Amino acid sequence: MIGDLDPVIHVPKRLAAMAMLANAPTVSFRFLKEQLRLGDSDLSKQMSALEAAGYVKSTKDGHGRGATTTYAMTRPGRKAYEAHCAALRALIGPS
Numbered sequence: 001m002i003g004d005l006d007p008v009i010h011v012p013k014r015l016a017a018m019a020m021l022a023n024a025p026t027v028s029f030r031f032l033k034e035q036l037r038l039g040d041s042d043l044s045k046q047m048s049a050l051e052a053a054g055y056v057k058s059t060k061d062g063h064g065r066g067a068t069t070t071y072a073m074t075r076p077g078r079k080a081y082e083a084h085c086a087a088l089r090a091l092i093g094p095s
């Protein structure tokens with residue numbers, strides 16, 4: 001059971017970001033920052049880890065202070081997220 005948990009997704013901040021991405025086609029950096037109550041550098045670090053794993057992709061519009069970054073969950077990211085959630089449910093068991 002524990003071996004089925006994804007160490008990239010299991011980090012609470014990343015798990016919360018993945019949960020938001022699982023329920024929307026795209027999510028902006030600003031929205032994630034506000035909802036997760038994280039600073040710019042912390043959120044950037046968490047999203048970079050998810051992106052390096054191939055679980056999310058980012059898109060940047062514009063340059064400088066007016067730039068907007070949005071994230072979308074990739075197909076492998078969705079599979080990994082769903083498998084991680086299933087492993088959590090199996091670990092916790094019925095309530």
